[in-house]
Amino acid sequence: MNDVTVTVSGFAGNTPALHTGKDKDFAMFRVASTRRYVNDVGDWTDGSTLWFTVKTWRTAAVNLARSVHKGDPVVVTGRLELDEWEDADGKSRSGLVIAATSVGVDATRGKVEFSRVVHQAALPGAPDQDGGLVTARAGDTDPFDLGAPRPGSDETDQADGPGAGQRELVTA
Template sequence: MAGEPLITVVGNLVADPEPRVSQAGKSWVTFRIASTPRVRDRQSGDWSDGEALWLGCRAYGEYADNIAATLTKGMRVIVQGRLTQQTYEKDGQQRTALNLEVEEVGPSLRFATAQVTRGQARSGGSGGVSGAGATGQAQNEWNAPQGGGGFDDEQPF
């Protein structure tokens, strides 16, 4: 649907992404994140974990392949997408799950580093991220575009 708002959530992957292939041969991936706020007790001044928000996430096509090849359980990620709601029954109880149809996803560099490698130039463009470590230092290493696609290229309009 057009006009749906995008939301952005920072959280941790609770399991490795699960790559799948549709009956039509198209790639897609599912993964789950948990976003847990830190809450400060005003009386004691201590910090504790608040209630976690659990979100199932889905992406399709080459994007799904990049996610499956890049992200792993425990990584802190930033995910932007369209929020959807699914109601189902489990053990005789009605439940609701929140999901994100992923528009953008990447590793958070707050507590890790990542090296970005660009994919081949395509109509939609793509790239991957590899080697997220816990050194706490952000790297600024960008591979030069191959076959065009750089910032200095003439715009098509």
């Protein structure tokens, strides 16, 4: 395939807008990325700011709308695509959009709290209710458990204190 894949690091220019409709849910937001460099006299200088429109679909759109807020540092990876539409005056418009395959809050710029979203069908013994999302309760089996050492076991470093590294499954 000849897809153009890009990765952009920057800041959310707006809180993502979630659009729901008859086809499928999608969310869009803008990312500002400003290059910093050392100028001729050795001082750090801001370059021009590039603005990117980012679009996500389905469950990723819902997660994005709940997780990213204006001003948050983000890292976005996705396909560069041409988005075409008609404006309110009936004129044809187009623009480049990143169809995101990954969006994350940049943990190098602050503390990030993560909560995994679990589809009901992924939970052992869960009834199927139209593929809805559910919260796994304390003590439930983690369907994503990879056998990693648990906090408090002999194999983990306790320097982070009690409860460090524990995961909680929540409803999206």
